[in-house]
Amino acid sequence: MTTMTHSPTTSTMTAAAVDAVVRDALEEDAPWGDITSELLIPPGVQATARLVARESGVLSGGGVFAAAMLAVDPAIEVHLAAADGTRFAEGEVLATVRGSAHAVLRAERVGLNLVQRLSGIATETARYVSEVVGTSARIVDTRKTTPGLRVLERHAVRCGGGHNHRFSLSDAVLAKDNHLAVLASQGIGVTEALLGLRARLSHTTHLEVEVDRADQIEAVLAGGVDTIMLDNFTLAELREGVAQVAGRAMIEASGNVSLATVRAIALTGVDIISVGALTHSVRSLDLGLDVDIDVPADVS
Amino acid sequence: MTTMTHSPTTSTMTAAAVDAVVRDALEEDAPWGDITSELLIPPGVQATARLVARESGVLSGGGVFAAAMLAVDPAIEVHLAAADGTRFAEGEVLATVRGSAHAVLRAERVGLNLVQRLSGIATETARYVSEVVGTSARIVDTRKTTPGLRVLERHAVRCGGGHNHRFSLSDAVLAKDNHLAVLASQGIGVTEALLGLRARLSHTTHLEVEVDRADQIEAVLAGGVDTIMLDNFTLAELREGVAQVAGRAMIEASGNVSLATVRAIALTGVDIISVGALTHSVRSLDLGLDVDIDVPADVS
C-alpha cells in the first residue's frame, strides 16, 4: 500500500513502464533470492526504514522507489513525504517504509539505485534551470539517456524544471548535417526537400533542422521548419542567428553547453538549450535507507 | 559481419545478454522507425563511419557498439581496431563501420550511448587501479550499477583493470549491520550464527561479513568467514584491523573511497577496496561517430 502524492510532474511516466524497469532490476539483483537475509533473518520479522537525504537536492523517483518495494511485496507500506520535483535539504526524510524485513532488504538496493540516479538528474537539471532564470530559454534533454531508462530519465529532467526534447527517432524530425549532405550530393535544394518532407509528414510531427553555419539559415527557414538548431555556434553567431531568424522559427542552441556557459547562451535570445550532460553523465545523489528491524519477542 | 578481436576481458558477458540490452535500447530509441533518415535518404545509400576518441581513455564496449550495429542490420561491416581494455589517445579511431546509411544512423545513438558509458567506467576504474599500483589491494565494484546494465558495467570495470564483487544478492553472502542486529536481538551469538550459516550454505558460496567496529572482528573470524569488510574505518583503524586479522580472512575496505583517498587506504594492507562511484556516478567518455555518406551516381 502506498500513500503517494502525485505531482503534475510525474505525468507521462506510466506505471507499466516503471514496473517493467523495476522488475527487471529486481531479477538482475537477486536471480535466485537474497541468500543472506533469508538465512539470517526469520520470515516473520518486520522492518521500518526511512529514505534520508544525505545531501540537498531535488527529488525524482519517489514513486519508482515505492514501486520497487511494492514489486517485492505488495503488503509493504510506503509513505512518500515529498512529491517528485520537491527541493529538499540534507537530513530530510523523503519516504518511510514498513514491511517484511526480507522484502525491504530485497528491494533496498534497486530502489536506491533508481531514486539516487533520478534525483541526481533532477538536481543537476535544476542547476541549469536556475542559471537561465529571467531569460526566454528553456533547458531540454537529448537522446543521450541510459539505455532502458529513457522514460524515467526524461521524467527526472522535468522534475528538475527542464523540458524534454523529442522522445525518439520516431516522434519528430531532426535533420542533421548528414541528411543535408545527402540532399546536396543529389543536387536537391534544402528548401525544396523540406517542403516535400512537410507534405509527407503527419500534421502533428515537428520539423527541426540543424545548421552548422549562418549561411544555411535562410534556405532552411524557407522550408518551413518549426525549429532551427544552431549547432556549435559562438555566442556572437548565436546572437546574429537570433536576429536573422527573427521569430520565423524557434531556435535551439546545441553544443558546448555547461553550467559555466549556459547563462551566456541563454542571453543570446535562443528559445531552447539542449544539454546532453543532464543524462549522459550523472552523479547519483546521496540518499540512504536507514533500516530498523523489529524483532518480536517470539519469532517461530 | 564483424571483424572483432575478443580480449580475455570480454569474458562473462554473454552475447545473449548484450543483444537483449541492445534490442531494448533500439526499440526505445525508434519505436516506429527513424522518420528523418527514412524520408530524406534513399534506401540504397551506403555510409562509412569511424568511432573516434575525442579524449583519451580505456575502451570498453567495442563489442556492444558492434552488436548495436548488427542488431539493426546484420549486413553492416564493423571492424574493431582495438580490444576492450585498450588504452587510447585522443584522436584515435577505435572502430570503423560500413553499411546502409539508414541502418548506421539508426544504430548510432544506441551504440554511442553504450560504448561511451562503458568506456567512462573503464577509464575511471583505471584511474583507481593506477593509484593502488604496488600495493596488495584490488579495486572492486559494488551493486550500485545501473538497473538493467549490471553485466555490461561489471565488464567495464574489468576492462579498466578492476575486479568484480559478488554479482547479486544470490551468489554470495554479505551480512551487514542489520543482519547482525537481528541476531543480537534474538540473543544469538555471531560466531554461532555464522557457523550455522556455513553449514547450510553451498560449499561454493563465499561468506563475507561487514563490521563497523574493531571489537566485532574476533567473533566474526571465529565464525569462519572468507572475507571481513571493515566499513567506514579510519586509516588507523584499518591498519589495526589488518594486524588483528593477520591473514585469517581477506579484508575489504569500504566507505569514503575516492581517488584522493584510495592509495592511503591500499597502503594499510587491505586486500579489497570497493568503490561505488565506479558505476553510480559515471561520466560518459567523449567518443564520436564520424559518418560519411556515399551517394552513388544514381539512386533510384
Place this chain on the structure above:
Amino acid sequence: MTTMTHSPTTSTMTAAAVDAVVRDALEEDAPWGDITSELLIPPGVQATARLVARESGVLSGGGVFAAAMLAVDPAIEVHLAAADGTRFAEGEVLATVRGSAHAVLRAERVGLNLVQRLSGIATETARYVSEVVGTSARIVDTRKTTPGLRVLERHAVRCGGGHNHRFSLSDAVLAKDNHLAVLASQGIGVTEALLGLRARLSHTTHLEVEVDRADQIEAVLAGGVDTIMLDNFTLAELREGVAQVAGRAMIEASGNVSLATVRAIALTGVDIISVGALTHSVRSLDLGLDVDIDVPADVS
C-alpha cells in the same frame, strides 16, 4: 532470401515491429506444428507459390508477407513483384515464393491474413484520397486501429496515399470536450489553460484542440494551438470555421465522414479529414496464394 523493393512508403515500420507481429501470429496459428503437412508431405519437397490478386487494389504489406515466409524458414526465396503503394489489377502476380513445401504452407495463412488486411486498408484509403484530389485536404487515420497492429495499419494508410494522425496518446496533445469541461468546471479559462500547457510541453509536441461549436474557436486560437478540430460540424459550419480561423491554425474536420461526404467536406477548405473507418472497418482484399508442389523423383 528476399528480393524486395523498398518503397519510400514503407518507412517508419521497423523490421523488429513487423517480425514481432509475424512471430506471434505464427505461434498462434500453429502452436505445435502443422500436423497435416508434416504427416502428408515428405520433408524434402519444394513448393513454388504466387501471390495473385483476385481483385484490383493497392498493395500494402508485401514486405510483411515476405517476413512471414522468412520467419518460418530463412531459406525461402521471396520475390516481391511490386512495391507497397502500387496499384494493381485483378490477376496480377504480386509476389513469387519458392522454398520447402512445409514452410510455405506453414506461413501461407499468416502471410495472407496480413497482406489482405493491409491491402484492404490501402485500397480503401486510396478511394478517399482520390475523392479529395484537387482540394487542399489530406486524409488521415485515427487511433481506431486493430490492437497490436497500429504500426502496420498506419503504414497501410500511407500506402493508400493517406497521412497519419498522432501515433498514440503520448506523442501529441489532442484536448477534447472532456478536457475542456474539466477546465470549465474549475473556472479555468481555455486560453489561459492552453498557454500554460504549451509552456510545459516539449517544443516538439503538437497541440490540437477539438471544438464542438463555433463560439469556442476564438478562445482556442488565442491559446496558440497548432491545429483545431471541428467535430461534427455541418458543411456550412465548416466553411464558416475555415473563414474564421483564417490560417491561424490548421483545421481538422472530424465526424460523419464517408466516401459519399468526403469531397464536400474537403471543398470547405479544411486541411485535414480524419476517417476512423479506414481502420476500424476493414474488408480484407481478395489476394490468393497459388501453390505448386514439386515432387522430385525420389524423396527419401
Place this chain on the structure above:
Amino acid sequence: MTTMTHSPTTSTMTAAAVDAVVRDALEEDAPWGDITSELLIPPGVQATARLVARESGVLSGGGVFAAAMLAVDPAIEVHLAAADGTRFAEGEVLATVRGSAHAVLRAERVGLNLVQRLSGIATETARYVSEVVGTSARIVDTRKTTPGLRVLERHAVRCGGGHNHRFSLSDAVLAKDNHLAVLASQGIGVTEALLGLRARLSHTTHLEVEVDRADQIEAVLAGGVDTIMLDNFTLAELREGVAQVAGRAMIEASGNVSLATVRAIALTGVDIISVGALTHSVRSLDLGLDVDIDVPADVS
C-alpha cells in the same frame, strides 16, 4: 472491481489471454502516458462513463472492455449490464464505469476498439446464424482471423451463435488439394494415405479432407475421415454430395458463402458452413463511451 456476469459463451477465452491482448494494446496506445489528460486534468478527479449502443447488435467483449479498464487501474469499478451474447437495441447502456478520470480516458480507446470489433463479429455472425434457422447446418469460422486476436474473435463468433472450426494448424487435420496432389504425384492412393495417417494421429485428432470434385469423395470416405469438405461446389453438386456421403462423415461446405447464398447452401443438407468473412472483413459496431467527469469543489 468488476461486477461481471459470465455467460457460458465466454468459455475458452482465458483471463491470461485477454490480459495479454489488453496490455499490449495499452502499451501501443500510450507508450509514455496520456500527455493530454495528465496535463489538463488534476490527479484526484473521478469520472463516470457509460458504454452505449449507437446501433443495435449482439454484444461480445464486455469482459474484454472491463479488462482494459482494470489493466489501467484495478480500482476502477465496472458494471456489465449485459452478458456477452446478448442482443441489444440502439441506445441501450451495456456497461457503466466509475474511476479515476486519468485511468478511464487512458483505457477508453483500447476498450472501445476491442468491444466494437468483437461485437461487430458477433452481430454479423448472428445474421448468418439466423439465415440458417431450421436447417441442420451450423455456421463456423475459419483461420482468417486478425493476427493476435484469434482467441477473442473465436469467442465473438460463439457469442453470435456460430461455432468454431479448428483453432490452428496444430489441433486438427485438414488436408487440402495441395496435400492430395503430393500423394498423387508419388503414386500413393488417397485411401491408403488417410488410413496410414489415422494410424499415426492422436485418437483425439479430427481428420477432415477437402475435395474439389465429386469423384474424389469415395476414396476419401474409404480413408475413414471424420469430415469431408466440399469446396466451391454448386448447390446441385452439394445436394448430390450430401446424398452420396449419406451420413458416413460430416459435410462442410466452403467457398462463395455470403448472406445471400448461405440459406440455399444450408438447405442442401450440409452440416457445416464455414464463412471467412465473419472475421476477415469486420465492421466495428458503433458503441460509444459517454464520459462525465466530476470535478470536486477543491482538487488539490
Place this chain on the structure above:
Amino acid sequence: MTTMTHSPTTSTMTAAAVDAVVRDALEEDAPWGDITSELLIPPGVQATARLVARESGVLSGGGVFAAAMLAVDPAIEVHLAAADGTRFAEGEVLATVRGSAHAVLRAERVGLNLVQRLSGIATETARYVSEVVGTSARIVDTRKTTPGLRVLERHAVRCGGGHNHRFSLSDAVLAKDNHLAVLASQGIGVTEALLGLRARLSHTTHLEVEVDRADQIEAVLAGGVDTIMLDNFTLAELREGVAQVAGRAMIEASGNVSLATVRAIALTGVDIISVGALTHSVRSLDLGLDVDIDVPADVS
C-alpha cells in the same frame, strides 16, 4: 550449420518451440557466461565432440541437442548420425560436433540434459510399445509432463512408438468423475448433458468421457462420445467393458498401468492405454559428450 536428417517423427515440434526451450535453458545455465572456460581456454581454440551412447536405447532430441549448440554459436557444425526414433546400441556415436571450444562447452550441459531426458522417455515408451505388439492397443501419454517441456516430451513419446493424447485442456474434452458429479447433483442426465455439449463443441473437437463403473457406460455411449475411458477397471471389467461397448466408441484403459501389467490390459481388447509414467517419472538415458580440444600451435 547442421547436417540433420529429419525423421517424420520430428513433426509437430516447431523450431520456434525448441529454440524457446533451449534459449531459456542456456540463460539459466550461464546467466553471465562460463567463467571457467572463458578464463582458461583462449578464444581461438576449436573443439571436436562426439555424442556417445553409454547404454542402448531409442534416440529422441537429436535436433534439440543440435539446436542447443547452434543457439550458442551458429558457426558450430553438428552432424546427426541417427534420426530421432532410431534404436541404438551402447557405444554408438549419435552425433558429432565441431566448433569453438568456448561454445561447445557452454552448450554441452544443456544439450545433454535435453537429449538424455527425451531419449529416456523414448526408450521407456518403446518398452511399453513392444509389450503390446500384436494387440490392437496403442500406448499414449498424458498431461503429466514436465512443465514447460510438453511439446518436446510428446515428441519423445512418438519417437518411442507411442501416440499422444490431447495436448491440453483446450483441444479435446475429457469429462471426469467431478464433471459427472456436478451434472448428477443438478439432476441433469449424463446422456442429455453430453448431447447438449456436442451441440456446442466445434465439430473438430473430440469428446471423451471417463467412467469408474460399468453401469455408467450405456448412458455415456448414448451421449455420442468418441472415446470412453475405463478408469481403474480390473482386467475382467475391462473385458466386459470391451464387449459392452462393442465398437460404438473407442476405449481407453487408464490406471495401474506398468510394464508388468500393460500386455494383459492390451489383451482385453482396449484401443488405447494411457501411461502417466512415460513422462512423470523419467530416468535420463546415459549419453555422454566426449570432447577433444585442439590447441593450435599459436593461439593469440
Place this chain on the structure above:
Amino acid sequence: MTTMTHSPTTSTMTAAAVDAVVRDALEEDAPWGDITSELLIPPGVQATARLVARESGVLSGGGVFAAAMLAVDPAIEVHLAAADGTRFAEGEVLATVRGSAHAVLRAERVGLNLVQRLSGIATETARYVSEVVGTSARIVDTRKTTPGLRVLERHAVRCGGGHNHRFSLSDAVLAKDNHLAVLASQGIGVTEALLGLRARLSHTTHLEVEVDRADQIEAVLAGGVDTIMLDNFTLAELREGVAQVAGRAMIEASGNVSLATVRAIALTGVDIISVGALTHSVRSLDLGLDVDIDVPADVS
C-alpha cells in the same frame, strides 16, 4: 489467499521465479481454456480439494502448488498443512484448497505436476542424506536439472536435506579435464594457471578443480583451490586422496554414486558427494488431489 508457513528451506526461491514457471505451465496446459469444465460446470460452482499423500515422503513445492492455484484465481484459499521439508506418511493431507471449481480444476494438473516432481526429488535426496548420517559428507546436486526448473529443483534438494552445488557456469569455477588438457597442450603448468586464474577471479568466486588421478592432486593444491573434485576414484583411491589433501582443500567425490555406494564413499572422509541422479532421474511422488464440488441449490 494463502495461509502458508514458510520454512527456512524455502529460501532462495523467489516468488517471481515460481510465478514465471507456473504461468508458463498454465498457458501450456490450457492455451485457450479448459473446454470440459467450462462447458459442463456452471460458473458459480465452488470446489473444495485436499492434496493427499498416496505414499510417504518429504514435501517440497507446497508453495509452488499454492502459487499455481493463485495464478489462476487469486480468490482461491489455499491452506498448507505442512511446510516444505516435512516428512509425511501415506494418507496425510498436505494442503486444502477452496475456490471456484473452474479455477481449481484448471490449476490441478499444473500444481500436481510440480509438487509431485519436487517432492520426488526431496524424498530421493532424503534417502541419500540418511545414508550418510554420522559421516562428515554432505549430499549435493549437480547441473543435471530439468531445463527451466533449476531454481525449483535446487530448492527440492534442500528440502530433502541436501545441499546445492554451484547454480550455473557463471557463479563458480569448476575446471575439468578438458580445461587441464588445454593448459597442458600449451605448456602451461596447472599450478601457475590456477594462481593466475585466482588473481583474475572475483574474491567471492569459489575455485574448484576436478582431477582424474592422484598424481594431479599436488599441483592443483599448490594452485590454491578451494575444493578438489576426485572424479571416478575407487574407495581406496578416495581414502588415499583424503589423506593426501589433509585438509588443504575441501574434497568432492563424484561418479558412480548410488544409494548402494554412497555410504561407503562418505566413510572415506570426503566432504561433498555430488549426485546427478537427484535431479536427472526423478520419479514423481504419488500425491493426489481429492476434489469435492459443491453444487448450490440454484446455480443460474
